[in-house]
Amino acid sequence: MARNTREEEKRLQELAETIYLSDDSLTQKDVADKVGITEKTLGKWVIKFGWSEKRKSLLVTKKNQLVIMYNQLEKLNEEIRTRKIVYDVPLWLQKPIKLKQADGTEKLEFQKYNEQDYPVKIGNTPTSKEADIISKTTSSIKRLETETNTGEIIETGIAFLTFIKPHNLEFAKQFSGYFDSFIQTKIK
Numbered sequence: 001m002a003r004n005t006r007e008e009e010k011r012l013q014e015l016a017e018t019i020y021l022s023d024d025s026l027t028q029k030d031v032a033d034k035v036g037i038t039e040k041t042l043g044k045w046v047i048k049f050g051w052s053e054k055r056k057s058l059l060v061t062k063k064n065q066l067v068i069m070y071n072q073l074e075k076l077n078e079e080i081r082t083r084k085i086v087y088d089v090p091l092w093l094q095k096p097i098k099l100k101q102a103d104g105t106e107k108l109e110f111q112k113y114n115e116q117d118y119p120v121k122i123g124n125t126p127t128s129k130e131a132d133i134i135s136k137t138t139s140s141i142k143r144l145e146t147e148t149n150t151g152e153i154i155e156t157g158i159a160f161l162t163f164i165k166p167h168n169l170e171f172a173k174q175f176s177g178y179f180d181s182f183i184q185t186k187i188k
Helices: 006-022 028-035 039-049 051-059 062-082 128-146 150-164 169-187
Strands: 097-100 106-109 120-122
Touching (some): 006 028, 039 051
């Protein structure tokens, strides 16, 4: 295989980076095959340019974070829904009192009361701390669901290029150049 010129190598690096960063399910071999380089060359570039760290920051993102947050919300809501209700019964009612019996002996006896006659101390509604956690988590979920990250932009661009290539190869090449430049500005 003939050596690539600097321009060609730079173009291959940019293409390899775009593909590598866009899909964490692709192995280095998959990316190298798509770009037309050796796996060894790609491995060197991944290390040299810190693509693994970029990939983590771009792709560990939304989907996993959303799943984690939804699971946390579900667990907290289930805990609130199923916890035992505790009533605010005064302590003096919960302590035994000494009673003298007819024969002069003493015995301890608890007063009778209905705990449901007293206000709920801990119930099936969130505490202020839990409400704050729920509010912050739902805000984070909304933000994650409505914002677009660079990985998603890359994925969309690649899908668009794949769609355009069979219809207009020249436009696809032109778009690809502009798109690569756009992605570089997003990553920096």
